[in-house]
Amino acid sequence: xxxxxxxxxxxxxxxxxTDSLYHTSMDKALIQLDSVKNVSDLFQCRNLFExxxxxxxxxxxxxYYTAYCxxxxxxYDQKSEQNKGRLEDAKIYLEKLASxxxxxxxxxxxxxxxxxxxxxxLDPEVNGQKYFGEVIGAYEKAMEQNPENPRPVVLLTFFEQxxxxxxxxxxxxxxxxxxxxxxxDRQTRTIENPYWGKYFLQQITK
Amino acid sequence: xxxxxxxxxxxxxxxxxxxxxxxxxxxxxxxxxxxxxxVNVYIDGTVEGTSTDKDGIFEIKxxxxxxxxxxxxxxxxxxxxITKDISELKNLIIILRQKPENMHxxxxxxxxxxxxxxxxxxxxxxxxxxxxxxxEGDLYKSLSMLPGTQVSGTDGRMLVRGGESRESQxxxxxxxxxxxxxxxxxxxxxxxxYSPFIFEGINFSMGGYSPEYSQSLSSILPLSTKDDSKISKxxxxxxxxxxxxxxxxxxxxxxxxxxxxxxxxxFYNASLYPxxxxxxxxxxxxxxxxxxxxxNVGKEAILxxxxxxxxxxxxxxxxEPFSNIVRDMNYDEDNLYLNSTFNKRFSxxxxxxxxxxxxxxxxxxxxxxxxxxxxNVSEQELHIKAKTAKRFSTLYKLEVGMExxxxxxxxxxxxxxxxxxKFDNNISGLFxxxxxxxxxxxxxxxxxxxxxxxxxxxxxxxxxIALNYHKKGVTISGIAGKYQQAADNDYLxxxxxxxxxxxxxxxxxxxxxxxxxxxxxxMYDKKYDNLPLLTGGKYSSDGDGYSRGxxxxxxxxxxxxxxEYMVAYxxxxxKRKYFEYPVADTPEYxxxxxxxxxxxxxxxxxxxxxxxxxxxxxxxxxxDPNREGLMNATTPNYNSIDVSWTxxxxxxxxxxxxxSNLFNRHNVYGYVYSPVADVNGFYEREPRMLYRxxxxxxxxxxxxxxxxxxNTSNF
Numbered sequence: 017x018x019x020x021x022x023x024x025x026x027x028x029x030x031x032x033x034t035d036s037l038y039h040t041s042m043d044k045a046l047i048q049l050d051s052v053k054n055v056s057d058l059f060q061c062r063n064l065f066e067x068x069x070x071x072x073x074x075x076x077x078x079x080y081y082t083a084y085c086x087x088x089x090x091x092y093d094q095k096s097e098q099n100k101g102r103l104e105d106a107k108i109y110l111e112k113l114a115s116x117x118x119x120x121x122x123x124x125x126x127x128x129x130x131x132x133x134x135x136x137x138l139d140p141e142v143n144g145q146k147y148f149g150e151v152i153g154a155y156e157k158a159m160e161q162n163p164e165n166p167r168p169v170v171l172l173t174f175f176e177q178x179x180x181x182x183x184x185x186x187x188x189x190x191x192x193x194x195x196x197x198x199x200x201d202r203q204t205r206t207i208e209n210p211y212w213g214k215y216f217l218q219q220i221t222k
Numbered sequence: 223x224x225x226x227x228x229x230x231x232x233x234x235x236x237x238x239x240x241x242x243x244x245x246x247x248x249x250x251x252x253x254x255x256x257x258x259x260x261v262n263v264y265i266d267g268t269v270e271g272t273s274t275d276k277d278g279i280f281e282i283k284x285x286x287x288x289x290x291x292x293x294x295x296x297x298x299x300x301x302x303x304i305t306k307d308i309s310e311l312k313n314l315i316i317i318l319r320q321k322p323e324n325m326h327x328x329x330x331x332x333x334x335x336x337x338x339x340x341x342x343x344x345x346x347x348x349x350x351x352x353x354x355x356x357x358e359g360d361l362y363k364s365l366s367m368l369p370g371t372q373v374s375g376t377d378g379r380m381l382v383r384g385g386e387s388r389e390s391q392x393x394x395x396x397x398x399x400x401x402x403x404x405x406x407x408x409x410x411x412x413x414x415x416y417s418p419f420i421f422e423g424i425n426f427s428m429g430g431y432s433p434e435y436s437q438s439l440s441s442i443l444p445l446s447t448k449d450d451s452k453i454s455k456x457x458x459x460x461x462x463x464x465x466x467x468x469x470x471x472x473x474x475x476x477x478x479x480x481x482x483x484x485x486x487x488x489f490y491n492a493s494l495y496p497x498x499x500x501x502x503x504x505x506x507x508x509x510x511x512x513x514x515x516x517x518n519v520g521k522e523a524i525l526x527x528x529x530x531x532x533x534x535x536x537x538x539x540x541x542e543p544f545s546n547i548v549r550d551m552n553y554d555e556d557n558l559y560l561n562s563t564f565n566k567r568f569s570x571x572x573x574x575x576x577x578x579x580x581x582x583x584x585x586x587x588x589x590x591x592x593x594x595x596x597x598n599v600s601e602q603e604l605h606i607k608a609k610t611a612k613r614f615s616t617l618y619k620l621e622v623g624m625e626x627x628x629x630x631x632x633x634x635x636x637x638x639x640x641x642x643x644k645f646d647n648n649i650s651g652l653f654x655x656x657x658x659x660x661x662x663x664x665x666x667x668x669x670x671x672x673x674x675x676x677x678x679x680x681x682x683x684x685x686x687i688a689l690n691y692h693k694k695g696v697t698i699s700g701i702a703g704k705y706q707q708a709a710d711n712d713y714l715x716x717x718x719x720x721x722x723x724x725x726x727x728x729x730x731x732x733x734x735x736x737x738x739x740x741x742x743x744x745m746y747d748k749k750y751d752n753l754p755l756l757t758g759g760k761y762s763s764d765g766d767g768y769s770r771g772x773x774x775x776x777x778x779x780x781x782x783x784x785x786e787y788m789v790a791y792x793x794x795x796x797k798r799k800y801f802e803y804p805v806a807d808t809p810e811y812x813x814x815x816x817x818x819x820x821x822x823x824x825x826x827x828x829x830x831x832x833x834x835x836x837x838x839x840x841x842x843x844x845x846d847p848n849r850e851g852l853m854n855a856t857t858p859n860y861n862s863i864d865v866s867w868t869x870x871x872x873x874x875x876x877x878x879x880x881x882s883n884l885f886n887r888h889n890v891y892g893y894v895y896s897p898v899a900d901v902n903g904f905y906e907r908e909p910r911m912l913y914r915x916x917x918x919x920x921x922x923x924x925x926x927x928x929x930x931x932x933n934t935s936n937f
């Protein structure tokens with residue numbers, strides 16, 4: 017009885033800091049991200065990834081996804097006055113990724129390309145001239161770093177649709193689309209590596 | 223049995239306690255009591271948290287007990303933190319403070335133009351001056367399209383708000399550049415040295431600048447090089463006057479850029495001005511190269527080094543008006559610049575900067591003033607600087623720094639007379655700057671500099687105060703400060719005990735900016751003292767003067783579809799009693815009225831950007847010996863129409879052409895009078911004009927690798 021009393025009175029709830037909590041949190045966040053429908057949903061996801069990042073400082077994925085959500089909000093709501101701040105925030109997280117030696121370099125390069133593309137959306141007339149080279153350069157670097165990564169393939173093909181003909185590369189959009197689709201079909205959904213971007217296959221119309 | 227029941231009851235009780243959840247709740251507002259939605263509110267060190275709803279309301283259910291820290295963060299706002307026992311964290315009212323925009327930039331708003339900053343998001347506000355016609359790809363020429371900067375006349379250098387060209391100083395990454403211009407002769411106007419691979423930010427300030435900068439009485443031009451470059455690129459350029467190229471190589475921890483240029487005007491002169499071949503013994507040739515290395519050394523620390531070297535050569539026959547002397551001037555100049563900077567940002571909102579720069583310039587001019595003479599001038603300067611800044615809270619930021627200039631000047635002239643001059647000057651300064659956020663939109667800066675000069679053993683205290691109000695795109699800014707600069711070497715040579723020239727500047731400005739439009743109106747008043755004055759054949763520091771005026775600027779990026787325009791007007795009233803002018807009068811390089819209108823038209827069907835600039839200035843003052851008084855006449859007005867055309871022919875090819883002074887108006891900058899009157903007692907004169915009243919440039923810019931090297935915003 018005495019043992020029971022000691023055990024009960026001195027029960028303290030302890031949080032077990034194990035990998036399982038990190039996995040559960042990331043899994044939950046990614047499920048939420050997969051079902052996002054608007055900026056409000058994205059904001060919730062972004063904040064969740066930020067909370068995970070501030071707790072699990074050794075992992076690059078929460079940092080990556082926080083930046084990704086910031087950038088994605090710009091694509092969802094291109095006219096918002098908050099976009100400037102969102103991209104400033106994304107840049108901070110993107111730059112932080114450089115300090116993670118085990119982070120996937122191809123994914124980071126792809127996300128930089130996605131970021132510069134979002135910058136162009138803020139002011140296409142001015143930023144288009146300035147950053148189109150950065151977008152293309154980042155995606156091509158990502159493809160060199162990992163030829164199996166479908167994201168730079170589909171995003172570059174998508175981006176080039178909107179360029180004047182004399183600036184486009186010689187790539188055949190239909191063939192690139194098929195190549196990206198094939199790479200997407202081969203990837204598996206994990207919390208270790210990004211898997212977004214399949215949506216852009218449908219956006220390649222030309 | 224009874225013991226078992228008690229034990230069982232206690233176990234259930236403990237289980238119930240263990241399952242008890244606590245609620246943390248509250249509202250989040252901004253400082254105006256507007257609810258803030260999507261704020262991230264969480265328990266520090268956990269993933270437990272939530273986002274506020276659109277009414278700023280949040281609720282967190284948690285099993286945590288005891289004392290916890292709640293944090294709230296939102297883009298654009300200072301993070302919030304509170305530590306209390308969990309039972310007290312109900313119905314919290316959290317007020318988030320907006321992050322003050324970069325305070326340094328706000329406080330020096332007056333007289334300041336921020337161009338192409340390192341923040342990519344400033345691109346919308348970047349006034350792409352280097353794409354405007356009349357810039358000829360030259361940074362200083364393109365800046366002359368801003369109000370307050372005056373047409374450079376025959377000097378080719380920047381003249382700002384009634385100040386001489388030497389009153390404008392250039393910095394690269396905070397370190398002084400002793401000699402930013404190429405050779406200046408009667409025949410070739412100066413061009414700045416500038417590369418699109420290396421430079422990123424241009425923060426031009428026409429007065430009232432931070433006491434971090436000294437030894438400049440009119441303006442400072444701090445250029446910043448890129449901190450980082452993720453993409454490797456390489457390009458080449460070929461123009462009718464030059465060939466060059468450059469590139470960047472990026473790797474994980476850093477990047478390196480280089481740029482080289484070879485200019486030779488022989489082909490240009492031969493094709494457009496064949497009759498002048500006999501005047502050019504050797505054509506104007508310049509070789510130049512720049513290199514920059516950047517390294518990320520540790521967390522938020524960058525080490526950069528920048529190196530530039532150029533050599534200029536030509537031989538040209540000079541004919542002085544009203545003289546039989548014909549000189550075959552031979553010019554040879556070497557210029558070298560090296561700087562190294564280290565920048566680190568700490569997590570406690572402090573940053574540290576350390577830099578060192580070395581400049582060396584040597585000119586050897588044969589037949590400089592007369593035949594068979596030789597002028598040899600060599601100068602060098604070592605600049606070392608350290609500064610640190612810390613933001614203590616959203617209300618206060620402190621910056622302190624110190625720097626030292628060690629200068630050496632050597633002049634040797636051999637001709638009919640032999641003259642030598644050599645002196646050293648050490649100038650050391652200690653500066654501090656306090657930024658206060660008085661209210662949400664009101665910022666105050668109190669700063670000062672203490673400066674010592676070894677040449678005249680002087681110690682000066684140079685204070686500055688600045689007040690800025692900034693809200694919803696409107697800014698009102700007022701600045702007053704004292705500045706000083708050593709007298710020009712040409713006068714220190716005769717009297718190296720000349721005092722530091724100084725001025726007291728007061729400025730007031732009104733600005734409005736939204737996404738597409740910028741409006742600026744600035745008034746300024748500068749009182750000069752200790753200017754070199756020639757009396758009784760000797761130079762003393764008894765000269766003085768003033769410069770006051772108003773600058774107006776409009777820029778509309780979306781005037782009509784595909785059109786952008788920029789209008790600048792400035793009025794300046796200046797008088798100086800200095801050099802050989804014993805009575806205060808308007809200096810010969812000042813014009814009362816200056817205006818420019820720039821229009822840019824983009825058409826992607828033609829793949830083109832076309833720019834037209836019209837520049838106007840009222841005449842320059844000069845002395846007509848045929849009339850009474852000193853500066854008693856004014857030249858005709860200046861007018862020039864410049865056109866440029868940039869074609870993005872292919873993603874890897876840009877074609878650029880520009881012509882200045884399209885209608886070849888013969889603008890007169892002054893007159894040279896005969897030293898003796900004719901038989902009727904009348905002094906004849908010849909107009910001073912640019913050697914070339916028109917110039918024409920055309921070239922191609924090629925990307926050689928895979929990544930686009932040039933973009934149209936570089937032009």
